Amino acid sequence: MDDDLPAPELVEVNTKLQRLNIEWADGHASVFPFDALRQACPCTECQGDEIERITKPSFFDIFWQKNRWKDVNVEKAGSLGLRITWDDGHSGGIYRWRRLRELQPPE
Ligand SMILES: [Zn+2]
Numbered sequence: 461m462d463d464d465l466p467a468p469e470l471v472e473v474n475t476k477l478q479r480l481n482i483e484w485a486d487g488h489a490s491v492f493p494f495d496a497l498r499q500a501c502p503c504t505e506c507q508g509d510e511i512e513r514i515t516k517p518s519f520f521d522i523f524w525q526k527n528r529w530k531d532v533n534v535e536k537a538g539s540l541g542l543r544i545t546w547d548d549g550h551s552g553g554i555y556r557w558r559r560l561r562e563l564q565p566p567e
Contacts, residue, residue: 465558471542473534478522480534480544488566493517494529497544500563503552514563 466486473480480497482490492514500508533545541556 468557473532478525490564491516493521493525495525495527498546501552502555506552
């Protein structure tokens with residue numbers, strides 16, 4: 461973990477609301493809609509690194525989301541970040557903490 465990066469204190473998968481919540485040690489809370497997070501998949505096949513920002517969803521955004529993810533598996537990849545496996549079995553590498561933080565920085 462980089463020295464200047466606050467540690468993630470809580471990682472929570474909310475399938476009902478189709479989002480991933482991360483609470484950081486400095487009090488910043490990130491909320492990633494599954495669809496957007498999938499689009500930002502870090503593997504070379506998906507080229508998710510072209511995505512610069514993921515906007516925090518409003519409550520109603522769930523109704524606009526294209527996919528309905530039912531089986532999203534999120535596990536910590538040591539101190540590096542998160543490994544996410546999607547319904548279709550796709551797991552394209554590690555979403556690094558720094559990358560997650562940059563996708564939705566504190567306002
Ligand atoms: Zn991918």
